[in-house]
Amino acid sequence: xxxxxxxxxxxxxxxxxxxxxxxxxxxxxxxxxxxxxxxxxxxxxxxxxxxxxxxxxxxxxxxxxxxxxxxxxxxxxxxxxxxxxxxxxxxxxxxxxxxxxxxxxxxxxxxxxxxxxxxxxxxxxxxxxxxxxxxxxxxxxxxxxxxxxxxxxxxxxxxxxxxxxxxxxxxxxxxxxxxxxxxxxxxxxxxxxxxxxxxxxxxxxxxxxxxxxxxxxxxxxxxxxxxxxxxxxxxxxxxxxxxxxxxxxxxxxxxxxxxxxxxxxxxxxxxxxxxxxxxxxxxxxxxxxxxxxxxxxxxxxxxxxxxxxxxxxxxxxxxxxxxxxxxxxxxxxxxxxxxxxxxxxxxxxxxxxxxxxxxxxxxxxxxxxxxxxxxxxxxxxxxxxxxxxxxxxxxxxxxxxxxxxxxxxxxxxxxxxxxxxxxxxxxxxxxxxxxxxxxxxxxxxxxxxxxxxxxxxxxx
Amino acid sequence: xxxxxxxxxxxxxxxxxxxxxxxxxxxxxxxxxxxxxxxxxxxxxxxxxxxxxxxxxxxxxxxxxxxxxxxxxxxxxxxxxxxxxxxxxxxxxxxxxxxxxxxxxxxxxxxxxxxxxxxxxxxxxxxxxxxxxxxxxxxxxxxxxxxxxxxxxxxxxxxxxxxxxxxxxxxxxxxxxxxxxxxxxxxxxxxxxxxxxxxxxxxxxxxxxxxxxxxxxxxxxxxxxxxxxxxxxxxxxxxxxxxxxxxxxxxxxxxxxxxxxxxxxxxxxxxxxxxxxxxxxxxxxxxxxxxxxxxxxxxxxxxxxxxxxxxxxxxxxxxxxxxxxxxxxxxxxxxxxxxxxxxxxxxxxxxxxxxxxxxxxxxxxxxxxxxxxxxxxxxxxxxxxxxxxxxxxxxxxxxxxxxxxxxxxxxxxxxxxxxxxxxxxxxxxxxxxxxxxxxxxxxxxxxxxxxxxxxxxxxx
Numbered sequence: 001x002x003x004x005x006x007x008x009x010x011x012x013x014x015x016x017x018x019x020x021x022x023x024x025x026x027x028x029x030x031x032x033x034x035x036x037x038x039x040x041x042x043x044x045x046x047x048x049x050x051x052x053x054x055x056x057x058x059x060x061x062x063x064x065x066x067x068x069x070x071x072x073x074x075x076x077x078x079x080x081x082x083x084x085x086x087x088x089x090x091x092x093x094x095x096x097x098x099x100x101x102x103x104x105x106x107x108x109x110x111x112x113x114x115x116x117x118x119x120x121x122x123x124x125x126x127x128x129x130x131x132x133x134x135x136x137x138x139x140x141x142x143x144x145x146x147x148x149x150x151x152x153x154x155x156x157x158x159x160x161x162x163x164x165x166x167x168x169x170x171x172x173x174x175x176x177x178x179x180x181x182x183x184x185x186x187x188x189x190x191x192x193x194x195x196x197x198x199x200x201x202x203x204x205x206x207x208x209x210x211x212x213x214x215x216x217x218x219x220x221x222x223x224x225x226x227x228x229x230x231x232x233x234x235x236x237x238x239x240x241x242x243x244x245x246x247x248x249x250x251x252x253x254x255x256x257x258x259x260x261x262x263x264x265x266x267x268x269x270x271x272x273x274x275x276x277x278x279x280x281x282x283x284x285x286x287x288x289x290x291x292x293x294x295x296x297x298x299x300x301x302x303x304x305x306x307x308x309x310x311x312x313x314x315x316x317x318x319x320x321x322x323x324x325x326x327x328x329x330x331x332x333x334x335x336x337x338x339x340x341x342x343x344x345x346x347x348x349x350x351x352x353x354x355x356x357x358x359x360x361x362x363x364x365x366x367x368x369x370x371x372x373x374x375x376x377x378x379x380x381x382x383x384x385x386x387x388x389x390x391x392x393x394x395x396x397x398x399x400x401x402x403x404x405x406x407x408x409x410x411x412x413x414x415x416x417x418x419x420x421x422x423x424x425x426x427x428x429x430x431x432x433x434x435x436x437x438x439x440x441x442x443x444x445x446x447x448x449x450x451x452x453x454x455x456x457x458x459x460x
Numbered sequence: 461x462x463x464x465x466x467x468x469x470x471x472x473x474x475x476x477x478x479x480x481x482x483x484x485x486x487x488x489x490x491x492x493x494x495x496x497x498x499x500x501x502x503x504x505x506x507x508x509x510x511x512x513x514x515x516x517x518x519x520x521x522x523x524x525x526x527x528x529x530x531x532x533x534x535x536x537x538x539x540x541x542x543x544x545x546x547x548x549x550x551x552x553x554x555x556x557x558x559x560x561x562x563x564x565x566x567x568x569x570x571x572x573x574x575x576x577x578x579x580x581x582x583x584x585x586x587x588x589x590x591x592x593x594x595x596x597x598x599x600x601x602x603x604x605x606x607x608x609x610x611x612x613x614x615x616x617x618x619x620x621x622x623x624x625x626x627x628x629x630x631x632x633x634x635x636x637x638x639x640x641x642x643x644x645x646x647x648x649x650x651x652x653x654x655x656x657x658x659x660x661x662x663x664x665x666x667x668x669x670x671x672x673x674x675x676x677x678x679x680x681x682x683x684x685x686x687x688x689x690x691x692x693x694x695x696x697x698x699x700x701x702x703x704x705x706x707x708x709x710x711x712x713x714x715x716x717x718x719x720x721x722x723x724x725x726x727x728x729x730x731x732x733x734x735x736x737x738x739x740x741x742x743x744x745x746x747x748x749x750x751x752x753x754x755x756x757x758x759x760x761x762x763x764x765x766x767x768x769x770x771x772x773x774x775x776x777x778x779x780x781x782x783x784x785x786x787x788x789x790x791x792x793x794x795x796x797x798x799x800x801x802x803x804x805x806x807x808x809x810x811x812x813x814x815x816x817x818x819x820x821x822x823x824x825x826x827x828x829x830x831x832x833x834x835x836x837x838x839x840x841x842x843x844x845x846x847x848x849x850x851x852x853x854x855x856x857x858x859x860x861x862x863x864x865x866x867x868x869x870x871x872x873x874x875x876x877x878x879x880x881x882x883x884x885x886x887x888x889x890x891x892x893x894x895x896x897x898x899x900x901x902x903x904x905x906x907x908x909x910x911x912x913x914x915x916x917x918x919x920x
Binding site: 188234319321 | 492493494495552553555559620621622648662664666668673674675676677678679680681682683684685686687688689691692694695696698699700701702706738739742743744745746747748749750755758759762764766767768769770771772773774775776777778779780781782783784787789790792794817818819820827828862863864865888891892893894895896
């Protein structure tokens with residue numbers, strides 16, 4: 001039996017223990033966006049550092065202005081490559097809580113024998129995913145007494161809330177973190193049978209806009225129509241973000257947006273059978289984006305503007321005839337190609353200001369920014385990882401684009417001069433960011449096996 | 461000294477006691493729209509019934525499907541007219557609580573010696589106002605041993621939440637409630653020196669619309685632009701409610717809307733000096749309604765559509781890249797002339813449905829409806845009340861229109877065949893429905909005196 005086969009056998013044999021450790025981590029409600037959960041983020045970071053120490057890593061919890069970072073190192077593999085693994089231990093808020101079938105921080109195994117899954121906030125994004133790598137390391141160490149690569153692990157606690165501490169941290173810890181390349185486990189598979197390496201990621205600009213009208217809430221009978229209504233103003237502004245054809249109207253928005261090459265579009269065309277399923281699975285049927293583009297193109301290759309939240313006036317039970325003093329919305333832009341996050345933010349703010357009545361004001365809050373990323377297809381590690389994934393899943397790995405944004409990949413490129421290899425096992429029905437988040441048991445189990453194979457392949 | 465002078469003297473001499481009784485009532489948090497406060501509405505109703513009994517009224521608390529009614533009678537004035545007094549003891553919610561300078565249900569006296577006012581939710585709308593009438597009765601009875609008119613008092617507990625029980629109640633208690641005419645104290649003064657009788661009221665249609673898109677919240681990176689975003693759809697729908705000139709776009713909306721006669725517009729023109737002050741006092745400067753109409757015309761004589769609340773997606777601290785499954789808004793229409801509330805509601809719903817993508821749905825909830833009202837200028841009680849108000853305030857009473865809606869006045873007309881005389885002492889800066897609601901001590905004190913004079917005048 002080869003060393004790798006023994007490691008894989010250990011992962012299979014100890015699966016219950018792997019699940020037990022993941023569930024311990026999921027039970028810690030490490031929501032980063034809400035300050036009320038800050039101490040739980042501390043707990044999760046300490047739990048991870050201790051877990052990594054038990055494998056033989058030197059591990060520490062590093063304080064930041066926000067949530068702490070976990071940094072761990074195991075560099076005893078001589079001339080083997082040095083990789084930096086990245087994951088994040090923070091999770092999304094759980095509201096609306098009433099839509100969860102079971103408490104989000106009391107993980108459990110659900111589903112039938114053919115398709116079991118792990119239920120709970122963070123089981124997929126990103127606790128379950130990061131633990132696939134950690135468990136691969138644990139099995140390797142337990143079985144062989146060593147790790148095949150020099151490994152540094154960085155686990156972030158602010159990925160779901162704008163990563164405010166990340167850039168200063170990467171700058172300050174550059175020496176410690178710089179490796180030959182990075183491994184990132186925060187992406188998905190094309191479908192539940194097809195392993196996937198993500199080679200392009202959209203960028204993100206997060207904005208919060210508040211419209212200020214009267215200096216206090218007004219009675220709509222006494223002031224209605226005469227006094228500016230900030231909800232009406234905000235609605236008009238948001239409605240004006242897209243034209244009739246679904247294109248974003250901000251001046252200069254499409255600067256730096258490349259057209260997808262016809263051969264790539266043709267490849268995507270072949271995947272189109274799943275397009276309808278993609279919308280059907282969430283109860284929809286009509287693509288809502290730019291006219292004349294396929295769903296995959298909309299999600300993988302086109303920039304977007306989305307409204308992620310809106311609030312204003314009376315929103316409780318019953319009715320209140322109020323004209324509120326303020327109304328606000330959270331808006332995000334997904335970027336592709338060379339779109340400049342700073343220019344997009346400025347264009348949005350200028351548009352809002354130009355659309356305001358002269359007696360009203362707007363204020364803005366920044367919620368993160370990162371450009372789009374395209375990875376280097378010629379990176380040797382890419383071919384090795386693809387072969388390892390093929391061995392595990394029995395199918396060639398798809399090299400895919402991704403609609404979401406992982407700003408850390410851009411920072412690794414610009415601040416640490418490192419390419420990243422993005423391998424993940426999430427599925428589109430994992431309901432990440434939604435109630436009833438889950439991670440397939442197969443994603444978790446075969447994810448850990450995949451990493452063990454990738455570690456071996458990269459060392460070869 | 462005349463009987464009336466003695467009654468007025470008693471009101472002056474006992475002012476501290478009047479304030480004390482009002483404060484007792486204000487301390488009861490009788491918010492009708494929120495079921496959590498139902499028991500406090502019961503308490504307020506019982507408090508009022510007991511208060512009226514202590515004056516010599518036969519008084520009872522009548523249960524309804526919602527909040528109870530208070531009905532009291534004192535009919536020992538022989539052939540003197542029989543009047544039905546109407547007020548409401550329920551109050552608006554207090555959110556946002558953090559904007560109150562003092563707790564809303566712990567009333568206190570504030571302001572300087574020249575302009576003292578009573579602070580607290582309901583001090584103006586409508587507890588302070590209804591108590592001006594009750595205290596006038598109390599002073600009359602204490603001073604003279606009788607009341608000059610036959611008086612029935614009806615105090616409602618659902619005025620701020622759609623008055624769902626009112627129509628069935630008026631039908632069931634028609635005999636008891638039918639009087640020669642009604643007195644209603646829920647309106648304001650033109651300014652702090654000018655007494656006002658309100659002769660026209662706008663109608664109201666309250667609607668809540670919810671847009672349903674995907675069957676669950678989605679990650680905007682994975683689904684953004686491809687999946688319908690209900691906030692974007694709702695924004696577009698709300699933005700489309702008005703055209704560039706501020707006119708409401710619903711088909712048939714302006715059917716039955718009369719143009720205001722030129723002589724009335726000319727009268728209003730004279731009041732225009734205060735127009736700017738009206739907006740300036742709330743921090744605004746530009747009329748937001750239909751182009752080419754004055755502010756007074758917008759508020760008194762034109763129909764409107766206002767958005768009173770909106771909510772969707774993530775609205776907490778920080779950011780969440782979600783595309784929500786639903787988004788909703790509360791919308792109200794103020795009606796004038798012969799606009800039909802049913803037609804307006806149907807036109808709104810049809811418009812929303814026609815503006816939906818085919819894979820999305822809308823659901824609606826009804827929050828009250830009532831047509832616009834115009835009272836009979838030839839009603840003899842009007843002249844008597846105007847003269848009494850002139851005596852108290854030293855200025856002729858203005859006969860004004862009002863932007864708000866008091867559906868009960870329409871019901872009195874159609875169900876009980878009664879005209880109403882609307883006299884109130886609220887001021888435009890009373891911040892009703894807003895944080896820091898207040899009632900001027902002068903409104904309260906001289907309001908009670910005014911009712912004493914009106915009672916005497918109507919008996920003469």
